[in-house]
Amino acid sequence: MLAWWALGGAALLAVPLAPSAVVWLRDGLRFGCSYAPASEGPGSWSCGDGIVLLSAGVPMLLLCAAALAVSLLCVLAAGRAPRALLPVAALMAGVPTIATCLLLLGPARATDAALAQSGGLPPERSALDLWMSSAGLASGWVGLAAICVAVGTWLLVRGRAPAVARSLSRAGTVALLLSCASTLGGTLAPAVVGTAIACAATGVAAAYGRELAAGTRADLHPRAPAA
Numbered sequence: 001m002l003a004w005w006a007l008g009g010a011a012l013l014a015v016p017l018a019p020s021a022v023v024w025l026r027d028g029l030r031f032g033c034s035y036a037p038a039s040e041g042p043g044s045w046s047c048g049d050g051i052v053l054l055s056a057g058v059p060m061l062l063l064c065a066a067a068l069a070v071s072l073l074c075v076l077a078a079g080r081a082p083r084a085l086l087p088v089a090a091l092m093a094g095v096p097t098i099a100t101c102l103l104l105l106g107p108a109r110a111t112d113a114a115l116a117q118s119g120g121l122p123p124e125r126s127a128l129d130l131w132m133s134s135a136g137l138a139s140g141w142v143g144l145a146a147i148c149v150a151v152g153t154w155l156l157v158r159g160r161a162p163a164v165a166r167s168l169s170r171a172g173t174v175a176l177l178l179s180c181a182s183t184l185g186g187t188l189a190p191a192v193v194g195t196a197i198a199c200a201a202t203g204v205a206a207a208y209g210r211e212l213a214a215g216t217r218a219d220l221h222p223r224a225p226a227a
Contacts, residue, residue, distance in 0.1 A: 003075050003200035007068055010196030014064045017189040018057050024186025025053055028134050030127050031107055032056075035115055056107075060100045064193040067095040071197045075204055082157050082208045090153040090201040093176055094146030096190030101135035101183075137182045141175065142194065148172030149198045156205035159212040169202040 025031040032052035033045045074089035111127040125133075152169030155161050176198055180191040 002203040006196040006199040006203070007072055007075075010193045011065075011068055013192055014061060014189045017192060018061055020188045021057060021060065021186040022050075022053055024134065024184045025056055025104075028184050028186060029104060029108060029130050030111060031104065033111070056100075056104060059103055060096070060190060063099045063103075064096045064190055067092045067197060068193060070095075071200060075200055078204055078208070082205070083154075086157050086201050086205045086208070087150045087154045090150040090198060090205075091146050093149055093172075093194040093197040093201070094142045096193045097142040097176075097179060097187050098139045100187060100190050101131075101139045104135055105131055134183045134186075138179050138187055141179045141182065142191075145172040145175035145179065146194070146198075148175070149202065153201050153205040156202060156209045157212075159209040162209065165209075166206075169198070173198040173202070 026033065026047050030045060030047070032048035032055075035045055071089040071092045074085040074092070078085050078089075108127040108131040115126075148168045149172035152165045152167070152172060155165035156169065173195055177191050177195040179194075180186065180188045
């Protein structure tokens, strides 16, 4: 039941949380912006309107929806192969943030190339430097967090080292949610979706682990050879 509440709640929150990316895209990454040098003194940035930002916001929501869909399918089919599918669902927790950040790497490089060609380089860090300090950091952070959740899920569904499994899962889940701090809250929607996926995967895995310990799931136990 917790899995359905987590995934359903994330699906409902993703769209209203998406506008939180506006400040990060415009001021943090200079997405959709161009630099106009001045004859004297520093130049100025000119940023596009909301239509330009939609070209990043819509793919971000689609990535969130895709990760939720794959995770839901893994959870629904977990009864057949929980040891294989639930860790995969846990890894999907990192997909929305990492894929969103990688999607923004191309525009950052294009911005730097255009500025270098025009000779109008701003007196600040390049767009790639801005990406590395926020999106790049978030990607690495989320990648490690998703691995922690996946390892914890792998242990939980096998009933091994439950204390270690719970610690890894909880630490990874919290890290997924806090990852949006490095992007000024710009990846809040993917972070919430990833956190919900992690909660769903670990919750179902913990239930399977308890059933395994109680011996109530014959499909999780090795079958004895036929006489």
